[in-house]
Amino acid sequence: MSECPNVLVADTHGQSLMLALQKGENERVFWQSSSRLSHSKELLPAIKNILEKNSLTLKDVDIWGVVTGPGSYTGLRIGLMAIRTLAHLSKKPCYGLSSLESLYKEVVSEQPVLSLIPVSKTHVYAQLFDPSQKDFLQKDPIYAPLDEVLEWVTSEATIVEIQGRFSFESQIHHFFDEKKISITYLKKDHLSGDTLLDCVSSFLTKKEDFPLISEVKPLYLS
Template identity: 30%
Template structure:
């Protein structure tokens, strides 16, 4: 059950566990007292089978058990549909079983650390099929909804209502279309940065957070079967 006395009894030096399976990898990490680390395993498939053994390995190396964890951070996307479901479901289950808070962290936060980024920023992270996920930010606020775009042909509605700069995946390519400044930066999973963000969310939270929700942006590629399903006989 959720900790009904949070945040009054939260620890100032929490033990943090984080994980991310939103792309072709399994990233697991954490730490405490600002000392964070982790591991990233590159893999196109098999995240579901690999996530918990990797978590167990990290905990063993840290000298912890799951019962020692005070807070969980999980990547909520955007990214691979199945991968996001794996990690968010695991985080929600662990949080419920342990009675500890679970904070969702978007890929935009993972790309640029503690949001907000500079006023008027469009953050871009990689998407499948040579596309990009983008999200606009103002001063401490999100602007609009995240989108998936072709960086070579971005839609005009990406223009923010003030001077804009683009940061991240293929940023300079996107920026050309808006006469804006672009700062290219390659995105890669970083468990240490993720743990730092999770700790900050934990220490700053005004209440026990709701369970994290996936941030898919785009629907899954899978489509319902076209064949008529068999009739179920009671």
């Protein structure tokens, strides 16, 4: 594999479809859907388009990446099926990325970080991270009522939330105001393409073997 591989990551975990392309060492290109077409109709044409616009073909992609969840059941299934198939056909490695961990890595903080993805008016996907820990993991990903996961936070922390159809900003502030716990609240419209590509780059620096394509599976929580 080249020392400066071409990497293409697809994020289909939410309502918005996003592609992040690393071309060589320094060039990064991002594309995000602005239409209401389903991911199944849009993903493959979007991949073809972003590659052609950057003078690349499917064979030029050295590493395929895909967000494995948690997130939309249908979106994850579409993304995993497409990217795993392309990786298999091109005989290139495939790397899975956690949506909650990628969200955490967008935050610069020495405090614990709670990543939230709203699912309904009452429930979220959530995971708690602690930068002071060696592997930075403090709680496994979970699908649960918002109030239950907010109880994880017992001291100063950063709460980062992806805003989609639902947002818990006011509830979060009210919860911690009552408990007199100081928090930093951040909201994101979607995962950062830069962060997703950085996650792949970080994995490459470890010099570890890529998982088998069949081992890159969606993380469904319910």
